[in-house]
Amino acid sequence: DQQVKQNSPSLSVQEGRISILNCDYTNSMFDYFLWYKKYPAEGPTFLISISSIKDKNEDGRFTVFLNKSAKHLSLHIVPSQPGDSAVYFCAASDGAGNNRKLIWGLGTSLAVNP
């Protein structure tokens, strides 16, 4: 049973426009959410995170929004650049025992076209 769902396997966006990647979760105990980017043959690279006490976190071109009541978060990339083309993973954790093991979605493959 997928506790973290990324329902769009792929997304294609024009360079300079906004990319919006979505993520839904089912476990109300999750209190920390992260987005990672992954290029082929590399490990995931941390992008941005958000705690459940916030509804928005911004870092440069990347903004994550959290809607706790809807159990939904989204990653906005603006403006999108061709180098942003990668697979984006949403991950969540509940901090039980301070383990912070992450539960991951299946990823969304983003293609930014020049």
Place this chain on the structure above:
Amino acid sequence: DTGVSQNPRHKITKRGQNVTFRCDPISEHNRLYWYRQTLGQGPEFLTYFQNEAQLEKSRLLSDRFSAERPKGSFSTLEIQRTEQGDSAMYLCASRTGGSHSPLHFGNGTRLTVT
């Protein structure tokens, strides 16, 4: 390079052989994780160390798998009597002890069991 380092990058082995992978975390990180990722999936948690103590193991980690972190620095993951189903990317990650510190991943070891 002060990132997480994994060796080897690729390993091809015949079914039934034993393999061992090494992970060198970021030096000031006391928490170390092993994950496994197959094509089209997000990473799956395998095990977690805080310093040299292995604090959690996933039920995915059968008795053929063993992980160690003897001095609280580098870690090894050994798979005995490999099976074709063990073919995957094995990812190591580390983080500091802060509750909301993100995981930083290495580039993984890709295992192919023939």
